[in-house]
Amino acid sequence: MDKVELRKKVKIIEKRKEEGILLCLEKPVQSRRATTLFENVRLFNDALPEIDFDDIDISTTFLGHKFAAPIFIGAMTGGAELAKKVNRNLAEAAQRLGIGMAVGSQRAGLLTRGLAETYSITRKVAPDIFIGSNIGGAQLSKGLSIAEAKKLVEMLDADALYVHLNPLQEVIQPEGEAEFSHVMARIKETASGLGKPIVAKEVGAGISDTVAKRLESAGVSAIEIAGMGGTSWSGVESYRAKEANKMVKFKAGNIFWDWGIPTAAALYGVRKAVKLPVVASGGIRNGLEMAKAISMGADLCAMAWPLLRPATVSSDKVTEYLEETIFALKTAMFVSGCRDLKELRRSRHVITGELKDWCEIFDND
Ligand SMILES: Cc1cc2nc3c(=O)[nH]c(=O)nc-3n(C[C@H](O)[C@H](O)[C@H](O)COP(=O)(O)O)c2cc1C
Numbered sequence: 001m002d003k004v005e006l007r008k009k010v011k012i013i014e015k016r017k018e019e020g021i022l023l024c025l026e027k028p029v030q031s032r033r034a035t036t037l038f039e040n041v042r043l044f045n046d047a048l049p050e051i052d053f054d055d056i057d058i059s060t061t062f063l064g065h066k067f068a069a070p071i072f073i074g075a076m077t078g079g080a081e082l083a084k085k086v087n088r089n090l091a092e093a094a095q096r097l098g099i100g101m102a103v104g105s106q107r108a109g110l111l112t113r114g115l116a117e118t119y120s121i122t123r124k125v126a127p128d129i130f131i132g133s134n135i136g137g138a139q140l141s142k143g144l145s146i147a148e149a150k151k152l153v154e155m156l157d158a159d160a161l162y163v164h165l166n167p168l169q170e171v172i173q174p175e176g177e178a179e180f181s182h183v184m185a186r187i188k189e190t191a192s193g194l195g196k197p198i199v200a201k202e203v204g205a206g207i208s209d210t211v212a213k214r215l216e217s218a219g220v221s222a223i224e225i226a227g228m229g230g231t232s233w234s235g236v237e238s239y240r241a242k243e244a245n246k247m248v249k250f251k252a253g254n255i256f257w258d259w260g261i262p263t264a265a266a267l268y269g270v271r272k273a274v275k276l277p278v279v280a281s282g283g284i285r286n287g288l289e290m291a292k293a294i295s296m297g298a299d300l301c302a303m304a305w306p307l308l309r310p311a312t313v314s315s316d317k318v319t320e321y322l323e324e325t326i327f328a329l330k331t332a333m334f335v336s337g338c339r340d341l342k343e344l345r346r347s348r349h350v351i352t353g354e355l356k357d358w359c360e361i362f363d364n365d
Contacts, residue, residue, distance in 0.1 A: 013115070017078070021076075021077060021308065021312075024308055028235075030231060032232075032235075032257055034258035034260070035283070036230065036289070037262040041295070041296065043291060043295060046336050046337030048337070049335065049336075055339065057340040058070060062299055067300065070301060071099045071290070071300065072100050072279060072300045073093075073102070073318075074307075075104050076308060076311075077103070078108065079104070079115055079118055079119075081118070082312070086312060088315070089314055090122070091126040091129075092315035093322060094129050095129050099129065101122065102132030103132070106135055107135060110151060123158075133156060136164050137163050137165045137186075137187070140163060140186035141186055159197075164202070165203075166203040166205075169237055171249075172237035184214060184218050188218040197221030198219070199220065199222045200224070201279075204226055204232060206227035206261030206262070208261055208269055208270070210273070212270040215274075216274045216276055220276070221276065223276055224302055225278065225279065225281060230305060232257050234253045237249070238251075238257070262354075263280060263293075264358075265362075267297070268362055279299060279300045280296075281302035281304070287325045287329030290328075291336070292332075294341060297345060
């Protein structure tokens with residue numbers, strides 16, 4: 001690629017990355033009628049907890065790394081100036097709180113040093129935390145080499161490579177690459193040659209029990225379910241498709257706005273299907289929902305969209321949101337009598353309503 005062509009490409013990428021952030025800030029991009037179904041999960045109140053609030057311990061480990069709280073900042077961005085600011089603020093907050101994060105898709109970072117810095121800023125300001133690199137399954141399918149995957153990891157001295165599996169998003173995205181024919185084979189190859197763990201994730205339509213089993217057999221080390229009920233990437237891309245005058249994609253994006261496996265259902269199915277660490281995500285918005293997810297067997301809980309706006313302001317704003325989340329999580333543990341996350345994972349919960357129907361399907365598999 002000559003210099004003029006490269007500059008043109010970089011400009012297009014920067015525009016796309018900024019558009020993604022701005023749409024998520026300015027337009028309604030959350031599920032419309034669909035929910036995570038965490039409203040169908042109830043924890044038991046314990047009127048005699050026999051613990052002091054201040055003694056509650058929420059520390060944990062994930063893929064061999066210590067986390068001060070079972071919270072993860074979901075993969076979002078990189079590849080533009082605004083994205084660099086977002087990544088810096090997210091990483092500073094994560095470092096302060098001792099939790100982990102992942103950056104957004106890093107394909108752009110392979111193009112120029114300037115773009116690489118929009119991702120590597122995370123490691124610069126957060127030397128001690130778990131950070132995930134990120135690439136799309138479609139890119140692996142289309143031939144991203146192991147050497148290139150290693151470069152992505154080296155760019156931020158990352159602790160794992162997140163591979164996002166986003167078939168719906170790729171179909172609706174105006175310039176999307178709905179090419180998934182070789183993803184499994186390529187994940188397998190990359191998992192054995194990378195020298196770092198691979199975490200497979202969706203982006204808001206959820207991973208099922210059967211997909212989780214296939215991913216486990218391909219050698220991934222953990223699964224982030226990213227289920228339905230939060231940010232709709234069919235929705236985000238439908239706005240972009242309209243702007244690009246791709247009306248067929250725009251209409252399909254609306255039809256599939258609420259497509260996916262509700263997060264609580266995906267969590268139940270995946271937890272039953274595999275022994276791998278499972279990260280609950282997709283529409284998780286507070287500490288009580290996190291407590292429910294952990295009670296259902298999640299190892300960590302990730303949030304993306306709620307942290308975007310604070311991250312455009314400052315790391316203090318991100319920290320504030322996360323501290324509120326931690327307080328609510330600890331409150332849920334206190335009133336259900338759980339001293340630590342092990343006790344929370346063993347705690348009883350009730351499953352009602354539509355979630356019960358999903359669980360029955362997974363139970364009969
Ligand atoms: C602005 C924004 C950008 C995102 N970009 C990526 C990305 O590049 N790679 C990825 O794996 N997921 C990406 N996601 C998806 C999130 O990691 C997450 O799976 C999804 O938004 C559902 O979680 P939420 O409901 O908490 O937002 C992005 C999310 C947001 C809000």
